[in-house]
Amino acid sequence: MTNADKNRIKDKMFGYFGMACTFFGIFMLLIFLSDIVISGWQKVDFDFLSSFPSSRPKKAGIYPALIGTLWILGLTAIIALPIGIAAGVYFEEYAKKSKMANFLEINLANLAGVPSIIYGLLGLQIFVRTLNFGTSILSGACTLALLILPIIIVSTREALKAVPDSIRQASYGMGANTWQTIWHQVLPASSGGIITGIILAISRAIGETAPLIVIGAATYITYIPEDAMSNFTVLPMQIYDWVGMPETPDGDYKTISSAGIIVLLMITFLLNGIAVFLRNRWQKKVKW
Amino acid sequence: MKKLILSAITLSTLFAYSCGGEDSKKEGESTELSGTIVIDGSSTVFPITKLVIEDFTAEHNKVKISAAAGGTGSGFKKLIRKEIGICGASRPIKESEAHECDSLGIKYQALEVGKDGLSIVVNPQNTWLTSITVAELKMIWEPAAEGKIKKWNQIRKEWPNEPINLHGAGHESGTFEYFTEVINGKKNACRTDYNASENDNQLVQGVSGDKYALGFFGYGYYETNKAKLKIVAVDNGKGAITPNEKTIMDGTYAPLSRPLFIYVTAEEAKKPESAAFVQFYLDNAPTLVKEAHYAALTADQYKAEAVKWDAFVKGLK
Numbered sequence: 001m002t003n004a005d006k007n008r009i010k011d012k013m014f015g016y017f018g019m020a021c022t023f024f025g026i027f028m029l030l031i032f033l034s035d036i037v038i039s040g041w042q043k044v045d046f047d048f049l050s051s052f053p054s055s056r057p058k059k060a061g062i063y064p065a066l067i068g069t070l071w072i073l074g075l076t077a078i079i080a081l082p083i084g085i086a087a088g089v090y091f092e093e094y095a096k097k098s099k100m101a102n103f104l105e106i107n108l109a110n111l112a113g114v115p116s117i118i119y120g121l122l123g124l125q126i127f128v129r130t131l132n133f134g135t136s137i138l139s140g141a142c143t144l145a146l147l148i149l150p151i152i153i154v155s156t157r158e159a160l161k162a163v164p165d166s167i168r169q170a171s172y173g174m175g176a177n178t179w180q181t182i183w184h185q186v187l188p189a190s191s192g193g194i195i196t197g198i199i200l201a202i203s204r205a206i207g208e209t210a211p212l213i214v215i216g217a218a219t220y221i222t223y224i225p226e227d228a229m230s231n232f233t234v235l236p237m238q239i240y241d242w243v244g245m246p247e248t249p250d251g252d253y254k255t256i257s258s259a260g261i262i263v264l265l266m267i268t269f270l271l272n273g274i275a276v277f278l279r280n281r282w283q284k285k286v287k288w
Numbered sequence: 289m290k291k292l293i294l295s296a297i298t299l300s301t302l303f304a305y306s307c308g309g310e311d312s313k314k315e316g317e318s319t320e321l322s323g324t325i326v327i328d329g330s331s332t333v334f335p336i337t338k339l340v341i342e343d344f345t346a347e348h349n350k351v352k353i354s355a356a357a358g359g360t361g362s363g364f365k366k367l368i369r370k371e372i373g374i375c376g377a378s379r380p381i382k383e384s385e386a387h388e389c390d391s392l393g394i395k396y397q398a399l400e401v402g403k404d405g406l407s408i409v410v411n412p413q414n415t416w417l418t419s420i421t422v423a424e425l426k427m428i429w430e431p432a433a434e435g436k437i438k439k440w441n442q443i444r445k446e447w448p449n450e451p452i453n454l455h456g457a458g459h460e461s462g463t464f465e466y467f468t469e470v471i472n473g474k475k476n477a478c479r480t481d482y483n484a485s486e487n488d489n490q491l492v493q494g495v496s497g498d499k500y501a502l503g504f505f506g507y508g509y510y511e512t513n514k515a516k517l518k519i520v521a522v523d524n525g526k527g528a529i530t531p532n533e534k535t536i537m538d539g540t541y542a543p544l545s546r547p548l549f550i551y552v553t554a555e556e557a558k559k560p561e562s563a564a565f566v567q568f569y570l571d572n573a574p575t576l577v578k579e580a581h582y583a584a585l586t587a588d589q590y591k592a593e594a595v596k597w598d599a600f601v602k603g604l605k
Contacts (some may be wrong), residue, residue, distance in 0.1 A: 055338045056342075216328070217356065218354035218356050219355060220355045221355070222354070223354075232354075233354075243489070
């Protein structure tokens, strides 16, 4: 056997190994999904979506948690988007290489790695107590907005970096200033990437439980939040509460927690789907 | 980063301002009960409270109630900060907490709503342990046992030469405080090398999956997981007593049965919706406490609590 043959075999082996690794991940996901779908699918219906939670699991629903999640989702996005995108644009387009910029960058990278429960403690002290928002949707959304800011900033920067420099130079060459260049050339060209980053960040935010528990969000609530100052609960907290309940002989809590997980996953998939759709649309549109 | 935080704060203050004004107008327009009640506190009392809330709102659907279960200690902290007016508690209020309430002028009433027996449980395959003395429990759980008591036969010679795997309530829970106080003689004094969790269901899982496990948690969780666990009788020198509804209620299952409370502040009791809620709590506790798998008090005891509550409410006027 020549050396070349040996290398060919090695190459093939590595290919198979990589494939096995891929299938392992997918296989685990499939097991998880099918287990959840089998035990919860029959429960996902209009009644489940429109009923209040209950200690008698057969009657329980997720209405307040679902609405709470949508509230949190919307408000978090409204707070985090402008700040995150603006900060990303600043870093990439305005900030000059300086000690200050370097310092900010290191801090940003660190922020992205802070455990979410720490953000919860920060939110409890700043939003709930110091600013006196109380345990409200607003406090929750501000906390989660802080949590996803680093992600939005980083993905905005990546998207801006992908815009070729020749575009900027051409724009300057036509007499445009920095702002005009950003607004008319760079942002439209990078919006696909920015939107994808944003939606991924938001899908992370809706799965968070720990920071909301820390700021004192309700586990059980008998009403639908009407404004941003209302107390609230979200899907992951509702699921967490059900998973922790002592099981009934019929396995009712397993059924409803699985059903809750299905609803949460559907929202996440829907968001990711929108992200893919928007990215494709924007990429086609951009022509120079 | 400072800029970011600052702008986040400004933005959100604007939000708070624009949203806060609305809801105050809606209240108090009809004679029907309305308003908001916020409850926090013990995760042990939480299942009872949830049932009460559910039945109460079925009758008074204008009253908005939200409840969380952050633990007895954190509930009292919120009560002291006036963030909540009703707090579930699986132990009486501490002297230090009571003192803080006094100094802030917070008046409150403790109401006993039921009883919980802490149960000592092992795996159903455990054949050697049917009853245990309080002294043996202390030997296992005291701080000095940490890293030393590791095998079953260190406690009694005839028990197997196998590792003893411990599971118990976590530090934020009233269950932990209560257990350490009555078994180890000092609150919160406990070995730390055991599987600690605030989520009782995880403890059930831990014990039911391991032949050599020993754990403690609320009797309610044993009740609902009977098939997966074996309960151990506890001997405090007067013979071994197995916990059940009767022995917990009459107190013969000692020292591991404890009272469950709700604490209500005077400020809260002045709100008609909260007063009605607490009254409803006391009226329905006998059946709902059982539905939540705890032991109810006797009819006389409930009457005594109702009398206390009456006096407290009248005292406010």
